Amino acid sequence: MKVLRRLAAILLGSGLGLLVTKLLVDRERERRAPAPIRIPVRPVEPAEDAAGAEVPSSAPVEAERPETPPFKAAEPDDLTAIKGIGPKYARALNEIGITTFAQLAQEDPESLAAKLGVAESVIRRQDWIGQAARMSSPDR
Numbered sequence: 337m338k339v340l341r342r343l344a345a346i347l348l349g350s351g352l353g354l355l356v357t358k359l360l361v362d363r364e365r366e367r368r369a370p371a372p373i374r375i376p377v378r379p380v381e382p383a384e385d386a387a388g389a390e391v392p393s394s395a396p397v398e399a400e401r402p403e404t405p406p407f408k409a410a411e412p413d414d415l416t417a418i419k420g421i422g423p424k425y426a427r428a429l430n431e432i433g434i435t436t437f438a439q440l441a442q443e444d445p446e447s448l449a450a451k452l453g454v455a456e457s458v459i460r461r462q463d464w465i466g467q468a469a470r471m472s473s474p475d476r
Contacts, residue, residue, distance in 0.1 A: 346427070353431035360433070413437045417471065420462025428452050437472035441465060 412435035415426040432451050434440050440448075445465060449456040459465070 349431055350427065353433070357433060357435075411436075413471070415440065418462075418464055418467045420458070420464060425452070425454075437468040440468035441472050 412430070415421050415429055415434075415437070416423060418437075418440075421429070429435070429440065429452070434443065443465060445456050445459045448464075449459055
């Protein structure tokens with residue numbers, strides 16, 4: 337029975353983590369959505385052709401911003417490649433929104449330990465942050 341409760345709690349936590357991540361990604365997409373550019377067009381005096389006849393002017397045109405690709409979330413990395421991070425810690429990191437080496441590299445051990453509810457020494461001893469930084473660098 338305890339196993340079922342733990343499994344249900346893990347599944348519920350994972351589901352909530354995914355939901356929060358989706359909401360954050362959707363909010364970022366909305367924030368980055370380009371707004372149309374409106375360029376005011378002043379009326380122009382009617383032009384005349386070579387024969388002196390009036391040439392009709394074209395209607396005002398609104399310029400639009402070119403399409404930008406939508407915000408794309410980074411592909412998640414296999415955090416278990418870091419020494420000291422097993423499936424349990426990888427799942428806990430994913431639940432708090434850390435899914436890539438680059439995200440983990442930006443954390444500091446104190447706040448990460450508080451978020452995960454583990455001793456800071458666990459993170460420092462295995463050098464999770466340093467390993468993540470090396471793995472996220474483009475020339476690894």
